[in-house]
Amino acid sequence: EELRRVERRGTEAMAAVLKQLRSRRVRQPAVAARLGQRVLASAGGRRGLGDEVWTVREQTLIAALDVDEAALARECEAAVVARFEGARAKRLEGLAAEARGDLDAASATYAGMLETNAANAAALKREICVLKAKRDVQGAVEKLTAYVGKYQSDRYAWQELAETYAGAGLYHEAIFCYEELVLFEPTATRYLCRIGELHYTAGRDAGLSNAKKLDAFLTARKYFAHCLHLAPDADGASRPGFGLVLATNAVAEYKPDDELNLALAATAAARLKSLYKAKAAPNLVTTAVAPFVANHTASR
Amino acid sequence: ITIVDVVPLFHNGTLAPMLEAAAYMADKYAKAIAGDGAAVVGYYFANEHVDDDAVPVQAATIGSTIAQALSAPACVVKIANAKLRDPGDSALVAYEPSGPVWTRCDSPIKLKPSAANLFLDALDADVPIVDFDLHLDDVAYDWRNPHIADWVSEHNIAKSPSSF
Numbered sequence: 001e002e003l004r005r006v007e008r009r010g011t012e013a014m015a016a017v018l019k020q021l022r023s024r025r026v027r028q029p030a031v032a033a034r035l036g037q038r039v040l041a042s043a044g045g046r047r048g049l050g051d052e053v054w055t056v057r058e059q060t061l062i063a064a065l066d067v068d069e070a071a072l073a074r075e076c077e078a079a080v081v082a083r084f085e086g087a088r089a090k091r092l093e094g095l096a097a098e099a100r101g102d103l104d105a106a107s108a109t110y111a112g113m114l115e116t117n118a119a120n121a122a123a124l125k126r127e128i129c130v131l132k133a134k135r136d137v138q139g140a141v142e143k144l145t146a147y148v149g150k151y152q153s154d155r156y157a158w159q160e161l162a163e164t165y166a167g168a169g170l171y172h173e174a175i176f177c178y179e180e181l182v183l184f185e186p187t188a189t190r191y192l193c194r195i196g197e198l199h200y201t202a203g204r205d206a207g208l209s210n211a212k213k214l215d216a217f218l219t220a221r222k223y224f225a226h227c228l229h230l231a232p233d234a235d236g237a238s239r240p241g242f243g244l245v246l247a248t249n250a251v252a253e254y255k256p257d258d259e260l261n262l263a264l265a266a267t268a269a270a271r272l273k274s275l276y277k278a279k280a281a282p283n284l285v286t287t288a289v290a291p292f293v294a295n296h297t298a299s300r
Numbered sequence: 301i302t303i304v305d306v307v308p309l310f311h312n313g314t315l316a317p318m319l320e321a322a323a324y325m326a327d328k329y330a331k332a333i334a335g336d337g338a339a340v341v342g343y344y345f346a347n348e349h350v351d352d353d354a355v356p357v358q359a360a361t362i363g364s365t366i367a368q369a370l371s372a373p374a375c376v377v378k379i380a381n382a383k384l385r386d387p388g389d390s391a392l393v394a395y396e397p398s399g400p401v402w403t404r405c406d407s408p409i410k411l412k413p414s415a416a417n418l419f420l421d422a423l424d425a426d427v428p429i430v431d432f433d434l435h436l437d438d439v440a441y442d443w444r445n446p447h448i449a450d451w452v453s454e455h456n457i458a459k460s461p462s463s464f
Contacts, residue, residue, distance in 0.1 A: 287332045292321060
């Protein structure tokens with residue numbers, strides 16, 4: 001209904017919403033496609049945009065690809081390609097080809113872009129996406145690794161590489177990538193927590209020696225504890241909270257009376273309880289969280 | 301196997317700690333709503349690629365762990381991406397264990413149509429679905445999704461348990 005109200009106010013209002021989506025980098029493809037289509041379909045709308053009409057065409061194209069509005073996408077692509085030849089337009093051509101499933105055409109487009117400029121980050125990244133679409137995990141990892149070698153401060157790329165490794169069960173490689181991210185943002189608990197989760201997951205490998213398992217759980221414990229130390233009251237503290245309960249519980253199997261472990265376990269339990277009591281439905285605590293903590297408590 | 305509820309877990313890559321926490325709490329929840337005989341009986345998944353029909357290693361491992369813990373029949377359910385195009389198809393494919401491998405069930409999943417329809421009505425009305433990832437980001441979001449049941453009763457649609 002909100003959307004219909006905007007539409008009724010005319011193309012200027014719609015264009016303003018589109019601009020907001022762009023500046024806030026919010027991905028709402030259904031909205032963008034619908035508003036974009038209406039603004040571009042109206043001569044007055046197009047006039048009102050001035051030079052911005054091309055940015056809106058780009059935005060509408062990408063949104064149309066997201067929501068599978070093939071006709072709208074083709075229209076926008078045709079207009080852009082007729083007018084522009086540079087890398088930005090080529091990238092859109094490639095995206096459209098990928099969406100159609102024509103991966104060979106997409107690859108050819110990106111190869112062409114790289115011939116002109118071997119460092120074009122957009123083309124390099126789309127090549128990786130094409131490999132992912134072909135389910136060539138090995139190839140994607142190789143190209144991602146090469147990419148982060150060139151663009152060492154591209155955090156999304158490092159995270160993409162990390163999660164690709166994690167998805168393939170290569171936890172230590174994933175940890176390496178997240179450690180690079182921690183170098184950029186030493187207090188980012190989302191990275192620190194993920195490293196904790198990866199260490200814990202690695203420790204769950206049945207084939208490991210007890211010493212290696214303990215080491216993994218101790219490292220996980222350290223990362224989870226650090227997250228809670230950095231941001232004890234944050235909304236996202238539940239993750240390290242659960243992590244620390246589980247890590248201390250795992251460590252307790254090897255070191256049942258370790259004072260530090262017991263103290264950390266108590267801290268984790270207390271953090272979880274206070275977070276849940278403050279924000280969550282009360283019966284969620286009694287039904288699920290309290291039993292979880294009780295059952296995984298390191299004090300034996 | 302009769303499934304009366306599902307708990308959506310993660311959309312950002314599954315790792316052991318949150319999975320263990322979620323599985324334990326989902327099991328407690330199951331007993332709370334359906335009695336002590338209820339339990340987590342399976343795991344559902346959807347693959348990233350539309351044409352990927354395989355049961356991923358992770359899903360097989362999780363399914364086997366559940367089966368072991370249950371010492372009772374368990375299942376793994378795949379959301380068959382390609383079938384999602386057909387609104388009449390539930391797109392759900394069940395797998396049963398034969399040793400360490402999961403094989404397709406001969407008998408198809410029976411979905412109570414009323415269950416699917418009332419859920420779709422809620423979705424159309426923009427009622428959000430909360431999964432465990434969202435819950436962990438902000439525990440005010442409830443992974444049991446009681447707000448969906450609330451919406452359904454508010455709109456006076458007859459509630460019936462979904463049976464597979």
